[in-house]
Amino acid sequence: MRWLTNLATSSIGAKVLMALTGVVLVAFVVGHMIGNLQVFAGREVLNHYAELLQSNRGVLWAIRLFLLGSFATHVFMSSRLTLQNQAARPVPYVNQVPIKSTFTSRNMWVTGFVVLAFLTFHLLHFTVRVTHPEYQQLVEHVGPETRPDVYTMVVMGFREPVVAITYVVAMLLLGLHLSHAISSAFQTMGLNTSKYRPITEKVGPVTAVIVVIGNVTMPLAILAGKVPLPPGAF
Numbered sequence: 001m002r003w004l005t006n007l008a009t010s011s012i013g014a015k016v017l018m019a020l021t022g023v024v025l026v027a028f029v030v031g032h033m034i035g036n037l038q039v040f041a042g043r044e045v046l047n048h049y050a051e052l053l054q055s056n057r058g059v060l061w062a063i064r065l066f067l068l069g070s071f072a073t074h075v076f077m078s079s080r081l082t083l084q085n086q087a088a089r090p091v092p093y094v095n096q097v098p099i100k101s102t103f104t105s106r107n108m109w110v111t112g113f114v115v116l117a118f119l120t121f122h123l124l125h126f127t128v129r130v131t132h133p134e135y136q137q138l139v140e141h142v143g144p145e146t147r148p149d150v151y152t153m154v155v156m157g158f159r160e161p162v163v164a165i166t167y168v169v170a171m172l173l174l175g176l177h178l179s180h181a182i183s184s185a186f187q188t189m190g191l192n193t194s195k196y197r198p199i200t201e202k203v204g205p206v207t208a209v210i211v212v213i214g215n216v217t218m219p220l221a222i223l224a225g226k227v228p229l230p231p232g233a234f
């Protein structure tokens with residue numbers, strides 16, 4: 001276990017843990033987006049998918065705990081590194097002209113905080129459903145059975161302009177965070193060599209653009225009335 005303590009307490013170890021947990025979180029974000037895009041395939045398809053995800057409670061909770069652990073480690077390590085960097089230079093440079101740093105790289109802390117705030121709202125909105133308790137009543141009848149009507153919840157959710165625009169802004173900031181984070185992870189893993197750089201320098205921005213486009217399409221299309229509510233939905 002000593003190696004694990006050493007890994008977690010050294011700054012390179014913290015960076016490696018941030019990169020590894022970041023890979024897990026990016027994989028979740030991409031997978032979640034692909035799943036959610038089924039909203040365009042209609043109510044039956046999205047609700048069936050949501051029902052499938054919820055069907056094995058044991059597996060669902062194992063995945064939730066793994067994601068929560070990855071997220072907590074990622075946030076903890078990034079906070080510790082930021083505080084350590086600040087402590088190493090308590091008095092900032094008088095004339096600091098950033099060299100080779102970008103607006104995004106200097107604001108990772110800000111975009112990361114926005115993602116955390118978005119996620120808190122998102123879970124209260126669509127998972128715990130406390131912001132809109134009426135979502136708890138939404139069910140789809142399938143023969144004699146009923147299942148949660150995730151489709152109607154998402155469509156009703158994004159028909160509220162404030163909610164839709166909040167998601168769009170949060171997704172743009174998530175994109176900025178991902179773009180730099182993925183490039184940074186390659187650097188940490190030693191893959192940013194001249195041989196691999198032509199590929200690695202594109203993976204971050206390309207992934208970010210795909211995630212932003214995929215995720216903003218849903219609130220924008222729904223807000224524009226392009227995704228129908230089922231007849232009788234209130």
Ligand code: HEM
Nearest residue numbers: 029032036050064119122126127150154167215216218219
């Ligand atoms: C437009 C974009 C998004 C849509 C439409 C969306 C939709 C949803 C819906 C409908 C649920 C509840 C599923 C259910 O109860 O069956 C959910 C849960 C969740 N979403 Fe999203 N989501 C979006 C973006 C994101 C992003 C960017 C993240 C991460 C940064 C995220 C993280 C989560 C998490 C962690 C859960 C809880 C999963 C669980 O354990 O049940 N979502 N999302």
